[in-house]
Amino acid sequence: MTERKGRERAERERRIIAAARAIAASEGWPAVTIRRLADEIEYSQPVLYAHFANRDAIVAAIAVEGFAELAGLLETAAHSPGDHRTPLRSVAFAYLGFAEAHSTLYDAMFTLPTSLRFAGADTKPEMRKAFAALVAVVPSSAQGREVAAETFWAALHGLALLERSGRIRPSAHDERVVLLVDRLFRDE
Template sequence: MGINERKERERAEREQRILSAARMLAEQHGWASVTVRRLAQEIEYSQPVLYAHFENREAIVGAVALEGFGELGPALRASVRRDATPAEALQDVAAAYLEFAFERPALYEAMFVLPSGLRFAKSDTPQVLRGTFGALMAVVEPFCADSEVATEAFWAALHGLAELERHGRIRPAFRNERVRRLVAMFAMAN
């Protein structure tokens, strides 16, 4: 291995340490606790080293969000039962999306709530975001002629349900009933 390859590997390892520390701090103490200073202390590097990897905190949040999309898309695809009907597939994905939001609240917040610098539905949208959207669209397509707009509506409904429940605005005991009704609304759109 040459010097350049070793330096690049070490840079990637430092970057991953920064992101892992950010995720850990956010999960334990919330995103307000994730500052460049605190991350530098956590990983035992100076702040300039962090700034050599990430321009600012928003860039760190964006990198964490990209990791999250890399986890969410495959989780959505894997959630669909073999031989599921289109309505069952829609329900499986909706349940998996909400489960992700509740099992990884800080990661979900980085992906969908905090400023991240990520651009959605643009020509330069990262492929991992497109892939996650595609996982949602795959289960919406059987019900709607304009699957992109319908998928945006489905996603917005799921996000609204997740945020309302995460903040105690709606009753958690009725999550499955809400998902059932959401799926029924989409199934009737056909």
């Protein structure tokens, strides 16, 4: 009985999250409200509140899913054959491709308000895994490997947002990635 209730609860949460992702992808995050979600999945608002304290908690759950997806993508990209900079470049291109292809998910992960925090005791495993995928491609000889990974990540995030908003030339996309990797890790 307890197992069944647990499965039913998990299924309701999956439906809520899936509906929120679908609405956000088609109409943007402002369209994602508790009322709209309740109507979409045919549950009452109190049922949604029994699963998630508020909209930000739903966004956080979606962000955690996004970090799991991003981690898998980066881990795959890190195994690209080539010279010692190839994994860095592949990870950079994969990261930027993810940000472009999944812009509403990327917003949930990085720009919308949530209680999610990195580098803390309560950091979600999916978030740790995504960051670990970045650290893994940073050369082991880099001083302050985690700081180098954070800097690499910050640069990629900046590029992702600037590219999406049209503030930098799309024609220089590949050149920027190569420059970033070559300059940031020039001594490696």
